[in-house]
Amino acid sequence: MEITEEDFKNAVNSRSKFPIYEKMKNAVIGVAGLGGLGSNIACALARSGAGTIVAVDFDTVELSNINRQMYTIKHLGMKKTQAIKAIISEINPFCNVITYDMFIDEKNCTEIFGGCEIVCEAFDNAKSKAEIVNALLLSSRKVKVISGSGMAGFGRANDITTKTVSERFFICGDMKTDVADGEGLTASRVMICAGHQASKVMEIILKDYDKHKNNDC
Amino acid sequence: MAKINGEEVNANNLLITEFLSENGYSPERVAVMINGEILPKADYAKTRISDNDEIEVVGFVGGG
Secondary structure, three states, rough: OOOHHHHHHHHHHHOOOHHHHHHHOOOOOEEEOOOHHHHHHHHHHHHHOOOOEEEEOEEEHHHHHOOOOOHHHHHHHEEEHHHHHHHHHOOOOOOOOEEEEOOOOOOOOOHOOOOOEEEOOOOOOHHHHHHHHHHHHHHHOEEEEEEOOOOOOOOHHOOOOOEEOOOOEEEEEOOOOOHHOOOEEEEEEEHHHHHHHHHHHHHHHHHHHHHHHHHHH | EEEOOOOEEEOOEEEEEHHHHHOOOHHEEEEEEEEEEEEHHHOOOOOOOOOOEEOOOEEEEOOO
């Protein structure tokens, strides 16, 4: 079935009084890490019409990822960057997915995400999370950072929240449950955290729209 | 008194490194905001908490 971008736009905007698609189409959003958080964040944003997603990961899809990441059996052995690109092309073929198959750290993150207005930190490792968040917030650009911390284990869904740390820094999670505590990671809690992160992206993008709209009035 | 993570704390003159270690934070796994600005890690050992500072210490845990 042939779907035009106009069809897709109308479907995204259906039942909304705001032109969500048009605003999302102009957004350039970074996703650092394409695991449980990143793969779910990227797909949620693609469904809402994200125009450009800069997706970065060095890893390949393994069987142990399937319990919480967007990948399926057919993606096993593929680079996560290529797999997410393939998945998003089936969700929203009009989303431009720019991929970097590489290890991202505090030294290269500001350059890789240089064109992004918002970056979602979606790493697994606590030290790596802290490094990239610090580096992005220290960069002179006013990039906004939405991080995920504390979504391991099962249950306690309502403990996962979004906290505004500053006007440029938001953190989603329960801030406590560490995968090192041995309860593992489950799709349900990881997707809640990813949902919080993607939701904050949309809130930032559409709040700006609201503001401009009011100014125009 | 400074306000740290939303609570009034008497931590005047304490170095950020001292505050982190006294409260069980690993400097490698935190982001520290002072009065809305991110504090570079290199400054943790030379920044003292002042009266009325508003500080947010975000500790990261693993999983994603």
